[in-house]
Amino acid sequence: MKLTVEQIHVELGHRPILHDVHLEAQPGDIVGLIGPNGSGKSTLLRTVYRSLRPHRGVVRVDGDDVWALSARGAARRTAAVLQDAGSSPTGMCVTEVVALGRTPHHGLIGRDSTEDHEAVDEALDLCGIRHMAERDVTSLSGGERQRVLLARALAQQPRLLVLDELTNHLDIRARFEVLDLIRATGITTLAVLHDLDLAARLCDHLVALHAGQVVAAGKVLDVLTPDLLREVFGVAATAARHADGVVRITYAAQPLALERLSEAKVS
Numbered sequence: 001m002k003l004t005v006e007q008i009h010v011e012l013g014h015r016p017i018l019h020d021v022h023l024e025a026q027p028g029d030i031v032g033l034i035g036p037n038g039s040g041k042s043t044l045l046r047t048v049y050r051s052l053r054p055h056r057g058v059v060r061v062d063g064d065d066v067w068a069l070s071a072r073g074a075a076r077r078t079a080a081v082l083q084d085a086g087s088s089p090t091g092m093c094v095t096e097v098v099a100l101g102r103t104p105h106h107g108l109i110g111r112d113s114t115e116d117h118e119a120v121d122e123a124l125d126l127c128g129i130r131h132m133a134e135r136d137v138t139s140l141s142g143g144e145r146q147r148v149l150l151a152r153a154l155a156q157q158p159r160l161l162v163l164d165e166l167t168n169h170l171d172i173r174a175r176f177e178v179l180d181l182i183r184a185t186g187i188t189t190l191a192v193l194h195d196l197d198l199a200a201r202l203c204d205h206l207v208a209l210h211a212g213q214v215v216a217a218g219k220v221l222d223v224l225t226p227d228l229l230r231e232v233f234g235v236a237a238t239a240a241r242h243a244d245g246v247v248r249i250t251y252a253a254q255p256l257a258l259e260r261l262s263e264a265k266v267s
Contacts, residue, residue: 001027001061001062001077001159001160001187001188002024002025002026002027002060002061002062002063002188003023003024003025003031003048003059003060003061003160003188003190004023004024004058004059004060004063005021005022005023005024005044005047005048005057005058005059005060006022006057006058006059006060007020007021007022007056007057007058008020008021008022008044008047008054008056008057008058008059009021009054009055009056009057010040010043010044010047010052010054010055010212011055012043016212017040017043017212018040018043018044018047018054018212018213019212019213020056020057020213021040021044021057021209021212021213021214022214023207023214023217025160025188025189025190025205026188027188028186028187028188029188029189029204029205030182030183030188030189030191030202030203030204030205031189031190031191031203031204031205031206031207032191032192032193032199032202032203032205032206032207033045033190033191033192033193033206033207033209034192034193034194034196034199034206034207034208034209034223035208035209035210035232036210036232036233036234039209039210039211039212040209040211040212041164041192041209042083042164042192044209045080045162045164045190045192047059048066048078048160048162048190049074049078049079049080049162050066050067050069050071050074050078051080053067061074061077061078061159061160062077062159066078072104075103075104075156076104076105076156076157076158077158077159077160078158078159078160078161078162079101079152079153079154079156079158079160079161079162080153080161080162080163080164081146081149081150081152081153081161081162081163081164081166082149082164083164083165083168091136091138092136092137093133093134093135093136093137094124094129094132094133094134094135094137094140094148094151095120095124095133095134097137097148097149097152098120098123098124098148098151098152098155099112099116099120099152099155100152100155101119101120101123101151101152101153101154101155101156101157102116102119102120102155102156104156105156105157119155119157120155122154122155123151123152123154123155124151126151126154126181126185127147127148127150127151127154127181128147128177129144129147129148129151132144141169142168142169143169143170143171143174145169146166146167146168146169146170146178147174147178150166150178150181154185158187159187159188160187160188160189160190161182161185161187161188161189161190161191162189162190162191163182163189163190163191163192164191164192165192165193165194166178166182166191167179167193167195167198175198179198179201179202182202183202191203196224196229196233196249197248197249199220200220200224200239200246200247200248200249201246201247203220204219204220205217205218205219205220205223206218206219206220206223206224207223208223208228208232210231210232215228215232216228216232220239220247221239221240221241221247224239224247224249225239226238229249235251235252236251236252237249237250237251237252238250
């Protein structure tokens with residue numbers, strides 16, 4: 001499924017948050033949104049999964065304006081996993097929470113079908129949470145809840161995944177496992193990632209936001225240049241693809257703040 005964001009402009013409280021943002025994700029691509037805090041990444045995600053209507057511009061999934069679709073129709077195409085893993089419903093077991101992902105596919109009667117049960121079972125297995133299927137979600141760790149929320153999104157059988165800091169509550173091993181899982185699904189994905197090393201490892205393309213504008217977009221190494229890392233993130237660093245195919249970022253031993261302080265003293 002192709003995602004196209006066309007010249008999106010968003011204001012909150014009469015304050016511009018996004019300025020004419022454009023991006024594309026081709027079918028099966030994983031596109032990472034990167035940028036410092038306050039750059040507009042999460043706001044952009046909200047426009048994509050139809051939580052926030054932009055003042056100008058269009059978000060298209062499979063060529064259709066998301067706001068021209070019904071809420072149910074949009075939910076059948078796009079699933080979102082957001083930062084707040086602590087908001088899971090209380091008094092529900094893991095299987096029940098994952099089954100909520102089937103809601104957009106239910107008719108007026110709302111009964112679970114064989115297809116619903118199969119989708120939930122597949123999501124539980126894909127996310128490695130079958131062993132906790134009957135546990136109350138409130139008893140889970142933050143990382144375990146993130147896996148449950150991802151399973152709920154996969155049970156939705158979307159053609160577009162929208163992920164906001166999915167790896168926040170995960171330990172190192174779980175981070176890599178979840179990233180590999182997302183890659184294996186083959187679902188077109190738009191993901192906010194603060195960790196640049198994870199973004200470089202996971203994504204096919206990156207879109208860098210700064211002060212609500214796209215300042216770079218393209219393949220990972222075309223975006224993660226020393227100039228961009230310095231100007232947007234305030235770090236002295238380089239990115240390179242290693243022999244194993246993984247892009248890694250090397251940061252300078254001296255913090256950029258100290259380097260700038262030294263330059264200021266010299267001048």
